[in-house]
């Protein structure tokens with residue numbers, strides 16, 4: 165089922181390049197001393213790269229040297245943190261369920277009763293799919309609705325507090341920009357980011373990533389030429405420090421100007437630093453995860469058998485039985501071999517640069533950059549030359565990769581890990597295997613998630629989703645690569661369209677009795693599928709539309725909000741109750757609680773019941789569900805800027821491009 169078919173083998177990497185990084189012998193900045201200096205003035209994600217810039221840097225290792233660990237369990241860091249987080253979700257969850265007011269059932273009392281037992285307390289996750297800016301904005305609308313900080317979100321028909329009640333928040337590609345941006349900005353709310361602030365270029369999508377931020381943003385005086393010079397200079401610092409750079413470095417740097425509210429898009433921000441904010445440490449935020457796919461050496465094909473990697477604030481690695489290991493995110497870039505750093509070896513920090521991680525998850529957009537950068541006026545020649553040099557060095561068919569060299573999993577699990585013998589780990593956009601919703605981290609039995617809100621902004625048909633992303637994860641669950649991890653059955657695309665499963669929230673896997681479990685197997689979470697659909701505007705903008713007027717981006721965010729709340733429960737008055745029942749479903753089973761009548765009705769209405777309708781009824785042109793409330797000035801602008809996708813014909817993996 166995969167189309168990402170390209171021609172040249174990747175014979176280019178060899179010769180132990182990055183291992184021998186010529187790094188200076190700076191005094192160490194151990195975790196604690198690093199924090200002490202900064203905490204006093206700032207509790208945001210920390211620009212804590214030891215180089216103070218974009219480049220990673222060698223540091224002395226901490227007394228307990230970092231190692232690669234087996235994926236058989238959760239990390240100790242996550243396990244310890246979960247104690248705080250799970251407890252912190254109790255009040256918001258009880259409030260949310262109380263407001264929903266399930267008839268003849270005191271849900272708040274129920275939550276308080278089960279709160280002492282983490283396996284009975286609902287464990288909630290949210291997943292934001294890929295799909296470029298469309299996904300960021302539509303996913304952002306969902307998060308705005310779910311966030312109790314959003315004005316009006318806890319009013320009648322609202323679902324505010326769902327975010328505060330969630331344990332995990334995963335993003336992939338464009339959804340990864342959303343998640344990464346929230347955490348890079350002190351877990352700002354979507355509304356704050358949407359509205360921005362005068363001196364900041366954050367979420368100012370009216371200026372394309374090719375133009376760069378407006379001169380009037382206060383951080384530094386930029387024009388397009390200076391902006392691209394800064395991007396190229398930052399990338400060159402990484403090169404100069406002895407690390408291979410890929411197009412993803414340029415892409416991630418450029419993205420950061422839109423997503424990270426700091427001078428030059430915060431070149432020293434790291435992904436692992438999200439864990440250093442007080443609010444995260446106290447369990448006051450969900451656990452952020454981004455997803456990417458591994459590309460095996462000498463192959464171009466990304467299939468459902470490709471290894472799926474996750475980045476979380478503590479670790480990066482894979483649960484798949486291929487790699488089956490995790491590296492500490494903070495120490496990516498260190499020279500591991502068979503899980504260890506050699507006796508006198510240094511550690512490296514700063515490799516997990518926040519924009520680079522967001523760029524990795526969305527590396528398919530490397531091609532967007534390559535296609536369009538040449539036609540942007542004012543990009544200095546030396547920048548184009550630098551991009552071309554990297555592009556040529558990698559080979560055209562590898563321009564969608566992000567290089568992780570040294571490979572943290574070198575010689576690790578060599579009998580099953582396809583990259584074990586490679587100096588480099590090549591990662592690509594998490595949607596390239598068609599699993600465009602970051603479900604993989606959330607279905608791992610060790611995480612014990614009960615319900616996943618899966619927000620799908622994929623472009624399957626007329627830039628609306630048709631269930632392909634969910635089905636990919638279901639199909640994968642049937643193969644050996646799934647290692648026994650189950651996923652609810654998901655029907656074909658025609659059934660989705662014909663039954664309207666892609667026009668309203670649909671629950672998958674409602675009845676645990678439908679799963680035949682082998683010894684040691686557990687039922688997967690219930691999946692609440694929340695597809696992008698036209699509630700109040702045509703939010704199906706093309707994936708490669710480069711810029712959005714403020715009104716258009718606000719309209720799409722609002723449409724996502726209306727999807728999440730079902731128009732504040734005007735479309736489906738039972739929605740707040742039924743969303744609550746989805747949260748409670750698995751817990752009811754574990755506590756042998758008789759399902760309240762209202763919930764039983766919800767499951768009858770919202771659960772996919774296994775019936776198929778595979779007839780092809782022609783093209784899919786959904787009508788407005790609430791009504792066209794598009795702000796007047798938009799439509800024309802949307803059309804005027806939508807052209808860029810059509811020039812992408814040179815790109816590799818075109819079929820995949822059309823999905824994301």
Ligand SMILES: *[C@@H]1O[C@H](CO)[C@@H](O)[C@H](O)[C@H]1NC(C)=O
Nearest residue numbers: 247248250251252253254255
């Ligand atoms: C659990 O959360 C409640 C409410 O926020 C708090 O009062 C209590 O101290 C927490 N308990 C633990 C063990 O963290």
Ligand SMILES: *[C@@H]1O[C@H](CO)[C@@H](O)[C@H](O)[C@H]1NC(C)=O
Nearest residue numbers: 315316317319726731732790
């Ligand atoms: C739902 O409520 C929010 C918050 O009050 C509001 O912004 C939005 O316009 C409402 N949507 C509809 C369809 O009424």
Ligand SMILES: *[C@@H]1O[C@H](CO)[C@@H](O)[C@H](O)[C@H]1NC(C)=O
Nearest residue numbers: 205206207208350351443448
């Ligand atoms: C970060 O957010 C917290 C609220 O969660 C706030 O108390 C703190 O002041 C914020 N820090 C910065 C630097 O904005």
Ligand SMILES: *[C@@H]1O[C@H](CO)[C@@H](O)[C@H](O)[C@H]1NC(C)=O
Nearest residue numbers: 352356357360361364366425
């Ligand atoms: C951006 O950062 C500035 C300076 O820290 C702050 O004043 C402003 O509120 C931030 N804007 C947003 C939208 O977070």
Ligand SMILES: *[C@@H]1O[C@H](CO)[C@@H](O)[C@H](O)[C@H]1NC(C)=O
Nearest residue numbers: 484485486488580647648684
């Ligand atoms: C998953 O794969 C790993 C590594 O191959 C293996 O050790 C483990 O037992 C497997 N787990 C399950 C649940 O099959």
Ligand SMILES: *[C@@H]1O[C@H](CO)[C@@H](O)[C@H](O)[C@H]1NC(C)=O
Nearest residue numbers: 623624625630632657658823
């Ligand atoms: C569903 O989506 C897939 C993947 O994007 C696409 O190839 C297919 O044509 C779509 N089918 C229908 C009937 O919409």
Ligand SMILES: *[C@@H]1O[C@H](CO)[C@@H](O)[C@H](O)[C@H]1NC(C)=O
Nearest residue numbers: 165166467468469643644645
């Ligand atoms: C994935 O691996 C399985 C064996 O577990 C094989 O049967 C299947 O054909 C492979 N699928 C793809 C898409 O390569």
Ligand SMILES: *[C@@H]1O[C@H](CO)[C@@H](O)[C@H](O)[C@H]1NC(C)=O
Nearest residue numbers: 281282283284753754755756
């Ligand atoms: C917690 O809940 C699980 C699932 O219902 C149950 O098996 C376990 O015995 C409970 N633990 C305690 C201490 O009650």
Ligand SMILES: *[C@@H]1O[C@H](CO)[C@@H](O)[C@H](O)[C@H]1NC(C)=O
Nearest residue numbers: 281284752753754755756757
């Ligand atoms: C639920 O019922 C099953 C069998 O009916 C029993 O084994 C289990 O212990 C019960 N669990 C709880 C939490 O009451």
Ligand SMILES: *[C@@H]1O[C@H](CO)[C@@H](O)[C@H](O)[C@H]1NC(C)=O
Nearest residue numbers: 653673675678772773774775
């Ligand atoms: C679950 O099992 C019931 C009873 O066998 C069956 O009617 C239903 O179609 C199944 N649901 C799914 C989603 O397969």
Ligand SMILES: *[C@@H]1O[C@H](CO)[C@@H](O)[C@H](O)[C@H]1NC(C)=O
Nearest residue numbers: 626627702704705706785786
């Ligand atoms: C968006 O969907 C509408 C129908 O619902 C369709 O007419 C239009 O062509 C689609 N727009 C894009 C950019 O695909």
Ligand SMILES: *[C@@H]1O[C@H](CO)[C@@H](O)[C@H](O)[C@H]1NC(C)=O
Nearest residue numbers: 702792793794795796799800
């Ligand atoms: C929706 O309304 C806007 C103006 O508010 C209009 O320009 C656009 O054509 C309308 N779209 C559809 C599909 O009716």
